[in-house]
Amino acid sequence: MAVSAWSEDILRLLRRMNNFYLPGSGRAKCFRFEIDGTQVGWIPPHVASLLTRYPDVFSPPHGGAVSLHHRLDSAGKRSEAVDAVLTSWRGEGSLSCLTGWRDEKYNVMQKFSDPPLMWMERAATSLFGIKRYGVHVNGYTVSESGEVNMWLARRSPTKQTYPGLLDNVAAGGLAAGLGIKHTLVKECQEEACIPAALAEKAHPVTTISYTYEDEEGVFAESQFVFDLELPLQFKPRIGDGEVQDFYLLPIDKVKELLATDDFKPNSAMVVLDFLIRHSIIEPDREPFYQEFVMGLHQTL
Known part of the structure; x- marks a missing residue:
């Protein structure tokens, strides 16, 4: 044929x-985004570097992964803490994807059938590689x-x-x-x-x-x-x-x-x-x- x-x-x-x-993609440089030991996304290096400004929300990168602070032990607490970070970034205007802010929340979970571990503004999901x-x-x-x-x-x-x-x-x-x-x-x-x-x-x-x-x-x-x-x-x-x-x-x-x-x-x-x-x-x-x-x- x-x-x-x-x-x-x-x-x-x-x-x-x-x-x-594909070979040569940025995947090898990304950090796994984990919640309670469960991977829910991929964080690019330029985003991971910003997270260090918020030690009360994100733990330092370790073993190729970034996780939420252990005190954020419920979906509501995680969502509220991360949303405050995203709102701050939106105000700074340095991340172009956040100009499309929709006030629309997406579930964050490993599999579609899982209960959500948190919720995240739709426009921000690409920053964390959320499905x-x-x-x-x-x-x-x-x-x-x-x-x-x-x-x-x-x-x-x-x-x-x-x-x-x-x-x-x-x-x-x-x-x-x-x-x-x-x-x-x-x-x-x-x-x-x-x-x-x-x-x-x-x-x-x-x-x-x-x-x-x-x-x-x-x-x-x-x-x-x-x-x-x-x-x-x-x-x-x-x-x-x-x-x-x-x-x-x-x-x-x-x-x-x-x-x-x-x-x-x-x-x-x-x-x-x-x-x-x-x-x-x-x-x-x-x-x-x-x-x-x-x-x-x-x-x-």
Whole structure:
């Protein structure tokens, strides 16, 4: 099988989204972030050096790990102490990721099924490499002749992250205290005006996981993916202003767009998974089929 330029572009996307695992990454220089001996993240060196200013909150790095002070022995105490540090940093304005402060808390735990050890402001999670979870919805239609089309959203130009890029029909982060299906229905209603009765028909199909690093920190993420077949006559509408437009495109056109810079990277991964699961990408015709599958399911 000949390798196409599209396949090479997709492979580069997956490597970029999983660059924390690649040789030469900053992983070897990061400190494990531990709470009660349990690793919950990765702290880059530039963040670890700042933590030494707060000995009542963070213990000095030891054995390649940074932990919280032993007196912080409950989720509430840990959350309050760390939030005070983050609020101080936000006021200083030296960490660019904190300009996107959302007043939205994420659970901090080793595994999704674990009770949270603390909660942390969403915008700060990359500073500690905290695993973040979200929900993404593939909204698609199937014609009477079997033709598959997919609804894509174009993000608002005022979005804090990836403004103006193509996205899934609905998606959102999983905030502390909110369930997966609840978040799905909420995001569908708020972003695309999909009624709850219709959104609730979405089927959970998989998760995708990846970890990448950039100048802001370490992004360890896992997305719960749902498929939602929408009625042929249904058209999403702009809701809360996070989207500027919706497009219904043939699946071959969607596939083509995945390899461009016009697509939000993790949402492109969600759609790539859809193409694999629906046999639009097949192993007899795609030489990087196994690499694609593995690249969608990297986990620490």
